[in-house]
Amino acid sequence: MAHHSSLASSTKNSTDLNLVSIHEFAEHTQDVSNIIARRAFEIFEDRGHVHGSDREDWFLAESELLMPVKFHVSESGEQLTARAEASGFKREEIKVSLEPRRLSVRAKAESHGNHQSRKYAHSFEHTQLMFRVIDLPCQVDLSKAKATFNGDTLEVLMPKATPAKSVRVETTPSLSAENESATRSDDGTDAAGSTGANEPIVHTRAASSRG
Numbered sequence: 001m002a003h004h005s006s007l008a009s010s011t012k013n014s015t016d017l018n019l020v021s022i023h024e025f026a027e028h029t030q031d032v033s034n035i036i037a038r039r040a041f042e043i044f045e046d047r048g049h050v051h052g053s054d055r056e057d058w059f060l061a062e063s064e065l066l067m068p069v070k071f072h073v074s075e076s077g078e079q080l081t082a083r084a085e086a087s088g089f090k091r092e093e094i095k096v097s098l099e100p101r102r103l104s105v106r107a108k109a110e111s112h113g114n115h116q117s118r119k120y121a122h123s124f125e126h127t128q129l130m131f132r133v134i135d136l137p138c139q140v141d142l143s144k145a146k147a148t149f150n151g152d153t154l155e156v157l158m159p160k161a162t163p164a165k166s167v168r169v170e171t172t173p174s175l176s177a178e179n180e181s182a183t184r185s186d187d188g189t190d191a192a193g194s195t196g197a198n199e200p201i202v203h204t205r206a207a208s209s210r211g
Contacts (some may be wrong), residue, residue: 014145015091015106015148015150016148017096017148017154019097021097022099022121023192024095025095025106028106028108029131031108032106032108032129035065035108035127035129036058036061036062036065036066036129037043037058040057040058042061042063042201044057059126064174065127065128066131067088069084070084071083071084071103071132071134073103073128073134073137073175074178075138079156079157080136080158080160081155081156081157082103082134082154082155082156082195083154084118084132084153084154085152085153085154086107086149086152086153086154087151087152088128089107089128089130090109091149093109094106094107094130094154095107096147096156098140098142098145098156098158099142100140100142101136101140102133102135102136103134103156104132104133105130105133106130106131107128107130107153108127136158138160139160139161140159140161141158141160141161141162144159145157155167
């Protein structure tokens, strides 16, 4: 009961976010990549179509479009908590995906800030992007995870996965072993007259009664 009350207080005045599947998140990731690629091409054009600086163009495009968002992941008891300041985004613009040991966050928004200090004026000047992939220190329970957003802070609560219980397997004697023990007599000989499994079996013929 105390756990539910603390959870409610931590998410008060916040809005729940629906976790998206890995496949859906991959589509959003491709969208981010396409936006950065188009901006990198604009930089290439601004330089007079001079080749040889593709990597520099891409990194410059990323620095202009991607917001530097820091995530803090804390561990307490049976839960992991990830928090990040994500002001400037709306609830519907944030996509969160969770794997057993990985948290992925992506957001795209139309910014209304002043970007006059930027070196290049471009068609994506008012676009804000956020993209982070975080490896988790332990495996989490996807069915119990919860993401909330209060307009400034994104919070993802991730209960740890319950370790799988070991199952004790008992072996029973095989049927052939049971049959073998059943055919042994008290003196150690079996039905065929052999005294051991490794001893040769000798077949004898009864002597004829004729003289």
